[in-house]
Amino acid sequence: MSNGDQFRELIEAYALGALDPEERAALESHLAEGCAECSKALDEARWLVSQLAYLAPDRKPSDMLRSRLMRSVRTLASSARTASPPASVPFWMWGAIAALLLFTAYTSWETYQLKKAIDAANEQAKIAIARRYELEEEFAGVIRTDPRSVKIPMTTGDKSVPNLEAMWHAKLGIVVAGQNVPMPSGERTLQLWLIPKTPGGTPIPSRAVRPDADGKFMLLVADPPGSMDATKALAITEEPVGGSAQPTTKPIWVGAIG
Numbered sequence: 066m067s068n069g070d071q072f073r074e075l076i077e078a079y080a081l082g083a084l085d086p087e088e089r090a091a092l093e094s095h096l097a098e099g100c101a102e103c104s105k106a107l108d109e110a111r112w113l114v115s116q117l118a119y120l121a122p123d124r125k126p127s128d129m130l131r132s133r134l135m136r137s138v139r140t141l142a143s144s145a146r147t148a149s150p151p152a153s154v155p156f157w158m159w160g161a162i163a164a165l166l167l168f169t170a171y172t173s174w175e176t177y178q179l180k181k182a183i184d185a186a187n188e189q190a191k192i193a194i195a196r197r198y199e200l201e202e203e204f205a206g207v208i209r210t211d212p213r214s215v216k217i218p219m220t221t222g223d224k225s226v227p228n229l230e231a232m233w234h235a236k237l238g239i240v241v242a243g244q245n246v247p248m249p250s251g252e253r254t255l256q257l258w259l260i261p262k263t264p265g266g267t268p269i270p271s272r273a274v275r276p277d278a279d280g281k282f283m284l285l286v287a288d289p290p291g292s293m294d295a296t297k298a299l300a301i302t303e304e305p306v307g308g309s310a311q312p313t314t315k316p317i318w319v320g321a322i323g
């Protein structure tokens with residue numbers, strides 16, 4: 066790619082039909098040579114021209130195009146002085162208006178491109194999330210059905226809240242699942258804690274989850290922050306979004322191990 070392609074800055078004026086015949090001829094032969102940058106710029110400029118109806122003016126024309134337009138205006142103004150006053154808006158004025166709109170359209174073009182990129186990324190993310198969810202479900206299913214997993218009933222003192230059940234597989238991790246669980250207030254989440262056997266040991270924070278709209282949740286901890294042997298109990302508290310380093314509320318559910 067050449068440094069400072071001097072044709073590149075003519076593209077917008079070309080798309081508007083605002084070039085001198087010599088400039089136009091030079092640019093067209095440059096395009097015919099297959100300059101990728103200018104071809105792409107021309108595609109964009111043509112797209113922009115087609116989008117002029119949707120624009121919001123928050124972009125300024127380049128100095129290059131502005132001086133070009135002003136020159137056209139001056140030329141036409143001086144020739145208009147010698148001729149009779151134009152009966153309608155002259156063609157060049159539409160060109161100037163279109164040029165101003167054209168440059169505001171860069172915003173639209175960029176927004177359009179950005180939106181396309183975001184849509185594609187969102188689609189990818191949706192697929193990835195769905196796949197991850199599937200994998201988690203499969204993984205949780207294995208933990209729940211493996212005979213080596215230890216069942217840990219998690220009970221609550223609150224009559225309005227159902228009991229839960231955790232399964233802990235020494236190699237594969239912990240699964241806690243619940244149904245008809247009341248939604249934590251605001252943005253708060255349910256966070257799992259490992260209560261260590263060590264006397265005076267502080268609860269070890271694990272993952273946090275929010276039930277879905279039906280009060281259902283499945284918490285998979287594939288890599289628990291402590292071993293089953295060193296853990297006395299599991300507990301779940303309600304915590305602010307993102308979880309806490311130490312419990313800030315009383316446990317809703319507790320399940321002793323073994």
Ligand SMILES: [Zn+2]
Binds near residue numbers: 072073102
């Ligand atoms: Zn070029």
